[in-house]
Amino acid sequence: MDLTELFARIPTIEDHNPTRPHRISFFALLIVTEGTGSHQIDLKEYPLKAGTVLKIAKGQVHAFQNNATYKGYLIVFTEAFVLNYFSKSSIKLISHFYNYHITSPIAQDKRLNEAWLNQLIPELETENTFARKNIIASLLDLYLLRLERKSHNNKLQINNSKRYNTFIQFKDMVESNYTTTRNVKDYAEKMLVSTKLLNQTVKEFTLNTAKSFIDNYVILETKRAIVSTEKSFKEIAFDIGFDEVTNFTKFFKKKMGATPKEFRRAQLR
Numbered sequence: 001m002d003l004t005e006l007f008a009r010i011p012t013i014e015d016h017n018p019t020r021p022h023r024i025s026f027f028a029l030l031i032v033t034e035g036t037g038s039h040q041i042d043l044k045e046y047p048l049k050a051g052t053v054l055k056i057a058k059g060q061v062h063a064f065q066n067n068a069t070y071k072g073y074l075i076v077f078t079e080a081f082v083l084n085y086f087s088k089s090s091i092k093l094i095s096h097f098y099n100y101h102i103t104s105p106i107a108q109d110k111r112l113n114e115a116w117l118n119q120l121i122p123e124l125e126t127e128n129t130f131a132r133k134n135i136i137a138s139l140l141d142l143y144l145l146r147l148e149r150k151s152h153n154n155k156l157q158i159n160n161s162k163r164y165n166t167f168i169q170f171k172d173m174v175e176s177n178y179t180t181t182r183n184v185k186d187y188a189e190k191m192l193v194s195t196k197l198l199n200q201t202v203k204e205f206t207l208n209t210a211k212s213f214i215d216n217y218v219i220l221e222t223k224r225a226i227v228s229t230e231k232s233f234k235e236i237a238f239d240i241g242f243d244e245v246t247n248f249t250k251f252f253k254k255k256m257g258a259t260p261k262e263f264r265r266a267q268l269r
Contacts, residue, residue: 035070051110
């Protein structure tokens with residue numbers, strides 16, 4: 001999507017307001033070709049300029065700035081597209097590349113972005129649709145590989161891939177099961193590892209304990225729900241896995257220094 005066209009359409013979009021925090025069910029790349037601005041992902045602001053690429057993962061909450069004037073493109077692709085047209089090794093790459101728990105979502109490479117867009121856009125516009133999706137997938141795969149190569153974080157992943165795979169397994173399990181358990185021992189047992197090894201592994205990649213990782217993810221999901229939905233706090237508490245709103249409120253305030261109500265009021269001014 002051309003950003004200039006997207007920004008012009010914002011007042012007419014009925015199902016959501018792109019300038020307010022909203023959760024996405026796909027993957028996205030925001031590429032800036034001209035101008036400056038900012039973009040919010042999970043309530044954090046990222047500066048934009050020509051050459052910036054911002055990666056937004058499925059499930060994250062994001063928002064465009066009001067009255068944005070920078071130019072560029074928003075490239076979106078679904079998990080189904082990845083599963084259907086990427087190799088297993090490339091699917092693993094996507095998992096690593098969009099792992100916002102340990103990698104920054106922002107990168108800067110104007111030359112790489114321009115070269116990729118010059119190949120991608122004609123392919124999207126060509127009338128000859130033969131193998132189009134396969135070609136687009138290959139172009140996307142190559143682009144993400146080159147961006148990943150620029151990342152300094154992958155040195156750690158390569159040097160200790162077994163530990164990294166354990167961390168990824170834990171991360172995936174937390175994202176799937178955080179509403180039913182926040183107990184480190186439960187995750188360790190499911191993964192057939194000791195709690196000590198699990199804690200060591202999580203600390204290696206996040207500098208936090210496994211318990212901190214779980215609690216931080218619960219807080220992240222809570223903040224996402226507070227700003228991107230109009231659900232009551234009782235509904236959010238239940239969705240997150242709390243039986244009592246009072247316990248949910250105490251947990252949130254302990255971590256954030258504000259009640260859910262105070263947090264929503266501050267974010268949605």
